[in-house]
Amino acid sequence: MFMLKLIFRNVFRHKLRSTLTVVGVAVAILAFGLLRTLVGLWYLGVESSSSTRLVTRNAISLVFSLPLSYKERIRQVPGVTGIGAMNWFGGVYISEKNFFPNFAIEAEPFFDLYPEFRLTDEEKKSFLRDRQGAIVGRKLAKKYGWKVGDRVVLKGTIFPGQWEFTVRGIYKGAQRSTDETQFFFSWDYLNETMRRTVPRRADQIGIYVVGVANPERAAEISENIDILFKNSLAETMTETEKAFQLSFVAMTEAIMVAIQIVSYVVIVIIMVVAANTMAMTARERISEYATMKSLGFKWLHIATVIAGESLFIALLGGAVGVGLTFPFSGIIERELSQFFPVFRVELLTTFMQIMAAVVVGTVAAIFPVWRGSTITIADGLRRIG
Amino acid sequence: MSEREIAVRMSGVCKSYQRGSQNVPVLEDINFEIASGEFLALMGPSGSGKSTLLNLLAGIDKADSGIITVGNCNITSLDDSELADWRAANVGFIFQFYNLIPVLTAFENIELPLLLTGLTRRERREHVLAALEVVSLTDRMDHRPSQLSGGQQQRVAIARAIITDPAILVADEPTGDLDRVSAGEIMDLMDHMVSDFGKTIIMVTHDPRAAEKAHVVRHLEKGILMES
Numbered sequence: 001m002f003m004l005k006l007i008f009r010n011v012f013r014h015k016l017r018s019t020l021t022v023v024g025v026a027v028a029i030l031a032f033g034l035l036r037t038l039v040g041l042w043y044l045g046v047e048s049s050s051s052t053r054l055v056t057r058n059a060i061s062l063v064f065s066l067p068l069s070y071k072e073r074i075r076q077v078p079g080v081t082g083i084g085a086m087n088w089f090g091g092v093y094i095s096e097k098n099f100f101p102n103f104a105i106e107a108e109p110f111f112d113l114y115p116e117f118r119l120t121d122e123e124k125k126s127f128l129r130d131r132q133g134a135i136v137g138r139k140l141a142k143k144y145g146w147k148v149g150d151r152v153v154l155k156g157t158i159f160p161g162q163w164e165f166t167v168r169g170i171y172k173g174a175q176r177s178t179d180e181t182q183f184f185f186s187w188d189y190l191n192e193t194m195r196r197t198v199p200r201r202a203d204q205i206g207i208y209v210v211g212v213a214n215p216e217r218a219a220e221i222s223e224n225i226d227i228l229f230k231n232s233l234a235e236t237m238t239e240t241e242k243a244f245q246l247s248f249v250a251m252t253e254a255i256m257v258a259i260q261i262v263s264y265v266v267i268v269i270i271m272v273v274a275a276n277t278m279a280m281t282a283r284e285r286i287s288e289y290a291t292m293k294s295l296g297f298k299w300l301h302i303a304t305v306i307a308g309e310s311l312f313i314a315l316l317g318g319a320v321g322v323g324l325t326f327p328f329s330g331i332i333e334r335e336l337s338q339f340f341p342v343f344r345v346e347l348l349t350t351f352m353q354i355m356a357a358v359v360v361g362t363v364a365a366i367f368p369v370w371r372g373s374t375i376t377i378a379d380g381l382r383r384i385g
Numbered sequence: 386m387s388e389r390e391i392a393v394r395m396s397g398v399c400k401s402y403q404r405g406s407q408n409v410p411v412l413e414d415i416n417f418e419i420a421s422g423e424f425l426a427l428m429g430p431s432g433s434g435k436s437t438l439l440n441l442l443a444g445i446d447k448a449d450s451g452i453i454t455v456g457n458c459n460i461t462s463l464d465d466s467e468l469a470d471w472r473a474a475n476v477g478f479i480f481q482f483y484n485l486i487p488v489l490t491a492f493e494n495i496e497l498p499l500l501l502t503g504l505t506r507r508e509r510r511e512h513v514l515a516a517l518e519v520v521s522l523t524d525r526m527d528h529r530p531s532q533l534s535g536g537q538q539q540r541v542a543i544a545r546a547i548i549t550d551p552a553i554l555v556a557d558e559p560t561g562d563l564d565r566v567s568a569g570e571i572m573d574l575m576d577h578m579v580s581d582f583g584k585t586i587i588m589v590t591h592d593p594r595a596a597e598k599a600h601v602v603r604h605l606e607k608g609i610l611m612e613s
Contacts, residue, residue: 002500292497
């Protein structure tokens with residue numbers, strides 16, 4: 001108890017120095033937490049992908065399409081429970097800075113294949129009835145103030161022209177990790193327009209989303225689908241949705257590795273700063289440690305006082321950093337939802353932040369503890385006056 | 386002087402320091418005894434080895450050779466941990482610059498050595514209040530060192546030194562940082578420790594007025610203890 005009192009009072013002996021160190025640790029722990037969350041977020045699409053969905057695309061590249069005629073042949077493959085066409089539309093709302101993912105989808109199978117997008121029955125019916133209907137995520141609707149019945153115009157980039165839609169439903173995610181910033185409209189609308197304006201681009205599918213009943217048969221079904229189109233003009237590549245998402249992540253993996261490294265570098269930097277602060281502190285108090293030793297206190301008592309102070313500062317900074325991570329992640333999710341639709345701090349991230357603070361406090365104390373514990377009383381007392 | 390009355394005995398004690406490749410002798414063949422309840426003043430010019438001698442007999446430094454016996458204990462045979470325990474029980478320290486912990490109050494500074502004993506909080510409080518009474522600082526017990534005068538700080542240091550009721554008190558220039566009046570008060574207090582509490586005091590000083598209070602004055606010259 002007495003030692004705790006001594007540690008506590010020592011922490012606030014140099015208020016400015018301690019405050020600045022606590023702020024430094026807090027900022028580092030906050031940055032660490034946000035960067036770790038960002039890295040985790042990158043893999044969120046992979047983690048939240050369904051094990052009962054396969055993706056079939058052109059074997060050469062995602063840029064190339066597949067014929068509509070493949071749909072019924074894929075449906076016949078044993079184990080397939082449903083299939084839906086999907087095209088990346090790439091439309092722009094007002095200006096390019098207003099980015100959000102928008103897809104043309106086959107409306108009817110969509111709701112069966114993606115049960116995580118929740119709409120009322122009325123909204124579903126309304127969407128199915130209207131060729132120009134669109135369903136939008138809750139966050140996206142909130143961001144642009146869209147309501148059911150509003151007209152939304154997207155400027156086509158891959159598919160030229162001004163495309164008019166009517167919002168027929170606003171979906172909510174089944175889980176917190178479900179992306180609520182997407183925009184879906186009827187593939188029929190896209191295809192009919194293409195038929196009229198650019199006929200050679202009609203009846204072309206970006207990807208097929210294939211539903212399977214048994215995830216354990218995913219590899220076998222994927223192989224059977226691809227065999228169907230072997231040596232055709234548009235060979236297919238079928239993979240699980242998870243593998244499909246991973247292929248996107250892999251493209252940016254170097255960036256993710258860099259961000260991970262930066263998150264650790266931040267911790268190392270604050271570790272050095274905290275170690276310097278603690279070394280200064282211990283140097284100033286060396287005569288006090290010598291006095292305590294002369295009174296009969298042993299190296300373990302001295303080590304406890306020094307390490308306790310270091311850990312107290314690091315954990316205080318860590319607590320502030322962890323505490324700030326949540327409101328900051330909320331701000332990021334709200335203000336940068338087009339880039340980070342879900343910016344959720346995982347429990348593991350919080351645990352890593354706390355551990356990082358413990359490591360900072362411990363490492364920062366090593367040299368001062370060694371110095372304070374090993375200095376002889378005579379040497380320590382000589383530091384006075 | 387009978388064997389029973391001897392508080393400290395040094396026999397053939399030598400101490401030297403290594404300065405670079407050079408071995409600098411500080412104390413050479415020191416032999417002396419201090420009787421129990423005696424007030425000894427060690428005087429001598431700077432660098433004569435007074436503080437080193439004090440450190441050796443207080444167990445905060447180790448002799449190169451020779452034997453130092455305090456009470457019945459040969460402290461030269463103790464390891465660091467045993468020495469720490471021995472110091473806690475047998476030696477009270479009074480330093481020139483008081484060496485109080487700045488973040489602790491007078492009460493807490495005095496209580497510090499008692500934390501190493503098995504006393505309860507209540508018992509510790511009783512002891513501290515009694516020590517504060519002895520040094521007449523009860524009304525300043527909640528003050529931190531920075532809120533006390535030099536003389537008051539030294540009285541707190543004396544209270545801290547006697548709180549565990551040690552056999553010997555070692556004082557290194559206890560009046561060195563004090564004005565004449567405060568120095569006089571401190572010397573009176575130390576005299577009181579000897580006469581009323583039977584403490585053995587070994588004091589290093591440059592101050593002849595302080596040395597006047599001692600029963601015995603010994604001089605050190607270049608590491609050699611002169612005959613009294």
